[in-house]
Amino acid sequence: MKLYDFSGAPNPRRVKIFAHEKEIDLELVNCDMLKREHKTPEFLKKSPSGKIPVLELEDGRCISESIAICRYLESIVPEPNLFGEDSFEISYIESRNRHIELELWTQIGISWVNGPIVGSMGLFEQIPDAKKASDSNVSAYYKRLDREFSSSEYVAGSRYTVADITLLSAIDFASSMVDLKPSESLKNLNRWHEQINSRPSSKL
Ligand SMILES: N[C@@H](CCC(=O)N[C@@H](CS)C(=O)NCC(=O)O)C(=O)O
Missing domain, CATH: 3.40.30.10 (Glutaredoxin)
Structure with missing residues (x-):
């Protein structure tokens, strides 16, 4: 394939x-x-x-x-299972994944298209106010994740799933390309990131 x-x-x-x-x-x-x-x-x-x-x-x-x-x-290739085993878990992982895609990825995307790298390509009209709002939404979402990780080891509960992959890719892109790295003060979020980042697959 x-x-x-x-x-x-x-x-x-x-x-x-x-x-x-x-x-x-x-x-x-x-x-x-x-x-x-x-x-x-x-x-x-x-x-x-x-x-x-x-x-x-x-x-x-x-x-x-x-x-x-x-x-x-x-x-x-059903194993290891990354989308959920039972009815509740399948739906819960889906909901967590959708939160991250719809509430975090979209905001990172707005900051990206209105930021300096895409701006230098001259493809779109830049809207600085949109970037200001999305930067602030990303920062608020990081704080929410930090609170959630105080009681949850992974994005969707107690094991690694596709939702962790979605979040890792979002945060790494935001940190390296959009200048939106989570603050070091967000201890729970950074603990999660270190843990996921240590997996061999995260090196890709
Ligand atoms: N929802 C899509 C998003 C895909 C996407 O936006 N890919 C980017 C590259 S990371 C792209 O192709 N952008 C080009 C464009 O939006 O025109 C997915 O999950 O695969």
């Missing part, structure tokens, strides 16, 4: 970490975002939204969206 990837892109990283945890080998195909290869008519046939990651199966069928790809991988 091929994974369309671009070095440093946080969403393909989620899938690479997930596959590593499952010991699934994926053939990485470089989709050069700087050359806008993700927007070519040929690539849009694989991914109608023009985004990576995309998983291409041996027969040419394609799956986009990180979570959809991870679900496919979980269904072909």
